[in-house]
Amino acid sequence: MLFRRPVIASCATTAAPRPYREGLFLADGKGRGAARTLTPAEKAQARAVSLRRIGALFIGHRRQLAVVVAVIVLSSVIAMGSPFLLREVIDVALPQSDVRLLSLLVAGMIGIAAATSALGVVQTWISTTVGQQVMHRLRTRVFAHLQRQSVGFFTRTRTGEVQSRITNDIGGMQQVVTSTATSVAANLTTVIATLVAMTALSWQLTLVSLVALPPAIYWTRRVARMRQAITAQRQRELADLNVIIDEGLSISGVQLAKTMGAGGLLTQRFTASSARLIDLELRSELAGRWRMATMSIVFAVIPASIYLAAGLPFAAGAMSIGTLVAFTGLQGGLFRPLMSLLDVGVTLTASLALFQRIFEYLDLPVEIEEPAAPVRLDRVRGHLRFEDVTFVYGESPSAALAGVSLDVPAGTSLALVGETGSGKSTIAALIARLHDPTSGRVTIDGVDLRDMSLDDLAATVGVVSQETYLLHTTIRENLRYAKPDATDAEIERATRAAQIHDLITALPDGYDTMVGSRGHRFSGGEKQRIAIARTLLRDPRILVLDEATSALDNETERAVQRAFDELSRGRTTVTIAHRLSTVRNADQIAVIDHGRILESGTHDDLIEAEGRYAALAR
Known part of the structure; x- marks a missing residue:
């Protein structure tokens, strides 16, 4: 009835x-x-x-x-x-x-x-x-x-x-x-x-x-x-x-x-x-x-x-x-x-x-489906590719990305630059499979992300975004959210790399300090470094840094950037930044505008080309 x-x-x-x-x-x-x-x-x-x-x-x-x-x-x-x-x-x-x-x-x-x-x-x-x-x-x-x-x-x-x-x-x-x-x-x-x-x-x-x-x-x-x-x-x-x-x-x-x-x-x-x-x-x-x-x-x-x-x-x-x-x-x-x-x-x-x-x-349909027969990578190298990727948000009349192709060999770094709303964060979201491409495909070591299990993908790709979210619990538990079985030594290594260990140990309760609702007990830069340590604790093969140092002052940013340079060795790194000083040493830089790649190359090559990148640099 x-x-x-x-x-x-x-x-x-x-x-x-x-x-x-x-x-x-x-x-x-x-x-x-x-x-x-x-x-x-x-x-x-x-x-x-x-x-x-x-x-x-x-x-x-x-x-x-x-x-x-x-x-x-x-x-x-x-x-x-x-x-x-x-x-x-x-x-x-x-x-x-x-x-x-x-x-x-x-x-x-x-x-x-x-x-x-x-x-x-x-x-x-x-x-x-x-x-x-x-x-x-x-x-x-x-x-x-x-x-x-x-x-x-x-x-x-x-x-x-x-x-x-x-x-x-x-x-x-x-x-x-x-x-x-x-x-x-x-x-x-x-x-x-x-x-x-x-x-x-x-x-x-x-x-x-x-x-x-x-x-x-x-x-x-x-x-x-x-x-x-x-x-x-x-x-x-x-x-x-x-x-x-x-x-x-x-x-x-x-x-x-x-x-x-x-x-x-x-x-x-x-x-x-x-x-x-x-x-x-x-x-x-x-x-x-x-x-x-x-x-x-x-x-x-x-x-x-x-x-x-x-x-x-x-x-x-x-x-x-x-x-x-x-x-x-x-x-x-x-x-x-x-x-x-x-x-x-x-x-x-x-x-x-x-x-x-x-x-x-x-009854809500699941847009990001777990594959029926997931492909397992025995050893993840981290070779990332975008193959003619187009992506449209919902019923938007225009595409956020249109025909994007990128090749990031394992262990190299890619920097994405462009004006706000150009599509950089959309690329980062596709790498973490927060969305699926409307057409084309994104692969890691030749495997389409849609064919990988979500758990394997989460273990392979680590994301640090410009919007930091901390749980209302201790610093230690916030870090272990990424790796529940992490030892204290592993936690300390990650926080040292993120340049936050000394600040934590100076607190009365150390790693057992409550961060407060959404981490508002700490400054924006401190929250950002805790989030960076949380991601590094998982030791992902691919790092996606979406304006990850945007909330840091110049001195702290330089310290964290040195840590990133050290940690990025042997990893594939995709960095999104407005400040070009943080990406000039990337193996390749892609300039994004209205969802398309205008130009790509090294910093020196793009400066010599006198294109959009050179204009941004000036």
């Missing part, structure tokens, strides 16, 4: 969208509603989710679920004995003053209550364990799948949105995953067993009791659809709130807000988003409450009417008091699980909005 109510999210997928509504009712934060047009990203997310796919999450837990169902059925069957024991108490034991029979009946009722309680504990334990394992596996799958996404996905997607999917959406699914299935089974079994027992007592009164069932099902479906739409809006608003928190309370965001005087504006944005969230939460909780309250009243009227009918003269003697009490007790026992079953239906339908958002991420 497919639920085709559209649920909208802010991240687009490549899947073809299902039919959607052009206008979506949204709260404006003041309790009012306003129709707005769906964005293309939201339209792409409006697609169906099948219960079969949700059920597939529980594959592997069939045995535990079978035990849970057996426990539920056993508990429901045992519980049905109580009304019959109550009838015997009222009709036989009490009128006849049979103490022995009364004691046995009371003991039986207590035994039934104890047995059902014990079975309930077993059921809860097993079902919660299964549910938590399913949640764990789902969280892990989403995180691992997002790790496989290309850099392009994360440049298109807000960080807060990704965090919201993993925390808020999966967290919101927890109750559904851990208890809904067992709740459906328990209530459904109870309803069936109760109907059987009611029919055994009086089939006529059973028919009367079921009069309210069709309208209850109808109104429940209406309420479920209402809550599903509201749940989708609420999760989008939660994602927006996460984005505001991420942008406003990160160290970079706080610095920007303080220097721009934007703290008040950020607070207003947060307040408005929080107010809209309150409105959506209220609408979600109150959606259909009057309808469901009306059904509760109807369910209360039916047993009252039965009592009234039993007391009328024409019905006198038609039913014993014990039977009447037992039947109305069963009737109450029917309406409670029936209402619970209908509420579960509402919750499940509303939760489809959460499943849709999670499945949307799981």
Whole structure:
């Protein structure tokens, strides 16, 4: 069965969208509603989710679920004995003053209550364990799948949105995953067993009791659809709130807000988003409450009417008091699980909005695929080639690179120079396979990067970029992020080469110093040198230095450059720099302009050619 109510999210997928509504009712934060047009990203997310796919999450837990169902059925069957024991108490034991029979009946009722309680504990334990394992596996799958996404996905997607999917959406699914299935089974079994027992007592009164069932099902479906739409809006608003928190309370965001005087504006944005969230939460909780309250009243009227009918003269003697009490007790026992079953239906339908958002991420195509049969290089020499490479970012009308061919023999150095936006960093990204060429190929020792495993490629190519990112942990753990089994001696060698060892050891906690959020405890040059040491610790055969010394002062830059010169011996090195003083000794220099190679050669050759390089040098 497919639920085709559209649920909208802010991240687009490549899947073809299902039919959607052009206008979506949204709260404006003041309790009012306003129709707005769906964005293309939201339209792409409006697609169906099948219960079969949700059920597939529980594959592997069939045995535990079978035990849970057996426990539920056993508990429901045992519980049905109580009304019959109550009838015997009222009709036989009490009128006849049979103490022995009364004691046995009371003991039986207590035994039934104890047995059902014990079975309930077993059921809860097993079902919660299964549910938590399913949640764990789902969280892990989403995180691992997002790790496989290309850099392009994360440049298109807000960080807060990704965090919201993993925390808020999966967290919101927890109750559904851990208890809904067992709740459906328990209530459904109870309803069936109760109907059987009611029919055994009086089939006529059973028919009367079921009069309210069709309208209850109808109104429940209406309420479920209402809550599903509201749940989708609420999760989008939660994602927006996460984005505001991420942008406003990160160290970079706080610095920007303080220097721009934007703290008040950020607070207003947060307040408005929080107010809209309150409105959506209220609408979600109150959606259909009057309808469901009306059904509760109807369910209360039916047993009252039965009592009234039993007391009328024409019905006198038609039913014993014990039977009447037992039947109305069963009737109450029917309406409670029936209402619970209908509420579960509402919750499940509303939760489809959460499943849709999670499945949307799981369905994202992986742009940088792991090869099915990766080629292993027994001994990496580091011969790097670009063969007529063209690359286009997304739907950009122009190519970032067009027909680029480069040959960097193993152990030599290549310097890429050119104006900002010319395509230098794109070349670096292709070497690390952060993107794949639109046409042409990039090879190492004659092997296309797309044929190498991602782990082998990461071990072969080391990148130090101009944007340094340090984890909020110690310096030692930041360095070991590149090589978890690195010894202290290896760490020290790398930091000495990066000209940062002396500064680290001068700190009170040395290598155990916390770097702070995004490394903001250190200066730009210090962070850059820690990042350089982190890359050197992996000892890659190919080094890509994308403005790696851009944050260093002249003296430190010269020291690090000497270290690079020493470390580059025997390695293939690709250096990107605006300052030509750092690349003049490269074996070859390529001048990039608008994604094309204008000229290449050594420093002296290019100066003599009086071309673009000579103009840049002047």
